[in-house]
Amino acid sequence: MGCGPGRNALHLASLGFEVDAVDLSPAAIAWAEDRARAEGAGVRFRCGDVFALAGTELGGPYDLIYDSGCFHHLPPHRRISDLALLERHLAPLGHFALACFAAGGEAGCELDDADLYRQARLHGGLAYSAESLRGIFAGLTEVELRRMRHEPPESPLFGESFLWTGLFRRTLPGVPPGSGSLPPFPGD
Numbered sequence: 001m002g003c004g005p006g007r008n009a010l011h012l013a014s015l016g017f018e019v020d021a022v023d024l025s026p027a028a029i030a031w032a033e034d035r036a037r038a039e040g041a042g043v044r045f046r047c048g049d050v051f052a053l054a055g056t057e058l059g060g061p062y063d064l065i066y067d068s069g070c071f072h073h074l075p076p077h078r079r080i081s082d083l084a085l086l087e088r089h090l091a092p093l094g095h096f097a098l099a100c101f102a103a104g105g106e107a108g109c110e111l112d113d114a115d116l117y118r119q120a121r122l123h124g125g126l127a128y129s130a131e132s133l134r135g136i137f138a139g140l141t142e143v144e145l146r147r148m149r150h151e152p153p154e155s156p157l158f159g160e161s162f163l164w165t166g167l168f169r170r171t172l173p174g175v176p177p178g179s180g181s182l183p184p185f186p187g188d
């Protein structure tokens, strides 16, 4: 979701995932397609609003839905669209991974929802507390939610400690989140 120039989509494709990747920006998608061609990666890129494409052009159910930096740019009322997308497109026992601004860090706006609507601006992205993320994604089972580890500029990895990194898992139909015996996530 909100794949930008395809950093994560290409990484997942290199690991053998079949990837659908969506972004609003035609420039980002064109850049991502160039990179995919150069790498010989078979990612299906689509340009558009991921919520408009959900239920029509998007397929699935997906084993993994990854949102790196899109969620924190959504206005509060779009969180419902986000949950509807997961409900519709995430496979039972599938994973939802998230990277977003963390409250108390040096990035992201911490106004409450009412003030965001009063000011009619998102101020470059919203910062979330762990508690608010756990509330929003309460329908999923939390596998891990922690601050991202900082990576120095010379590192080949991306890592910024002002971001949350989260992994959630969908339960089987009829099983409440957080309960039941679930298969371990690879690497647990």
Ligand SMILES: C[S@@+](CC[C@H](N)C(=O)[O-])C[C@H]1O[C@@H](n2cnc3c(N)ncnc32)[C@H](O)[C@@H]1O
Pocket (backbone or CB within 6 Å): 001, 002, 003, 004, 005, 006, 007, 008, 022, 023, 024, 025, 028, 048, 049, 050, 051, 067, 068, 069, 070, 073
């Ligand atoms: C901070 S960038 C992250 C890019 C990429 N995921 C990464 O981690 O490098 C956020 C991206 O989300 C896209 N975006 C925001 N709202 C979107 C929406 N409703 N549908 C699709 N893309 C969206 C923006 O165009 C932007 O490219």
